Amino acid sequence: MTSVSLFAGAYALADDAGSKAETPFTVEITGHQWWWSGRYLSNSESDRTFTTASEFHIPAGKEVRFQIRSADVMHGFWVPRVTESVDAVPGQVTETTIKVDEPGVYQGQCGVFCGAQHQNMKLSVVVDEPEDFEAWYDDQLKVPEPPEEGTEAAEGMKIFAATCSGCHAVRDTAAGGVYGPNLSHLMTRSTLGSGMLTNDSEGLARWIDNPQQIKPGCRMPDLGLDEQKIDKLVAYMETLD
Ligand code: CUA
Numbered sequence: 001m002t003s004v005s006l007f008a009g010a011y012a013l014a015d016d017a018g019s020k021a022e023t024p025f026t027v028e029i030t031g032h033q034w035w036w037s038g039r040y041l042s043n044s045e046s047d048r049t050f051t052t053a054s055e056f057h058i059p060a061g062k063e064v065r066f067q068i069r070s071a072d073v074m075h076g077f078w079v080p081r082v083t084e085s086v087d088a089v090p091g092q093v094t095e096t097t098i099k100v101d102e103p104g105v106y107q108g109q110c111g112v113f114c115g116a117q118h119q120n121m122k123l124s125v126v127v128d129e130p131e132d133f134e135a136w137y138d139d140q141l142k143v144p145e146p147p148e149e150g151t152e153a154a155e156g157m158k159i160f161a162a163t164c165s166g167c168h169a170v171r172d173t174a175a176g177g178v179y180g181p182n183l184s185h186l187m188t189r190s191t192l193g194s195g196m197l198t199n200d201s202e203g204l205a206r207w208i209d210n211p212q213q214i215k216p217g218c219r220m221p222d223l224g225l226d227e228q229k230i231d232k233l234v235a236y237m238e239t240l241d
């Protein structure tokens with residue numbers, strides 16, 4: 001059985017049986033000051049796991065199990081049209097099941113006061129048609145193609161390894177930091193800094209230049225990079241699609 005048909009298979013089986021759909025995967029959501037990570041875990045194939053941030057896709061009309069955690073203080077996983085605020089408690093796991101029938105983007109916000117940037121701890125649940133969801137899921141599992149030698153993006157990858165990889169991960173590279181968002185498929189997300197900026201070349205350059213100006217107190221420091229280095233980093237980021 002191919003990995004793609006795993007989902008189709010699981011759904012078809014559940015539909016045929018006319019019973020509640022067997023949950024084919026779990027999303028582990030973790031609240032951090034001040035952003036959200038999400039780890040997708042296939043319930044039957046251990047290699048279909050990946051980590052993303054801030055924007056969490058689910059298939060329309062299917063039940064999905066969410067496990068809510070915290071990396072630091074209390075947060076609330078709150079998406080008003082999808083779920084009431086679910087507490088993210090340090091050292092605990094709070095489980096909830098989410099099912100949304102109507103495709104669309106559902107905006108959310110941290111539901112528990114958690115410090116300086118609580119208001120800016122946004123997230124979204126993106127409800128896709130099941131086939132779009134499967135395509136998204138398969139895409140997130142891919143290894144990003146390394147940039148061609150000699151390009152600005154290749155230079156950026158080297159700067160990233162030296163400067164950013166302690167906090168950020170890119171799938172199947174030496175960058176394995178878990179303190180900040182996983183960037184393997186950064187360009188599939190629409191915002192930066194959990195809703196602070198539009199994720200495009202201008203937004204990337206501004207964020208990398210000085211996150212403290214945009215989200216004061218956030219854990220990413222002003223790295224004091226010059227414009228040339230920022231441009232190279234942006235070029236590399238834009239290959240992570
Ligand atoms: Cu996290 Cu409020």
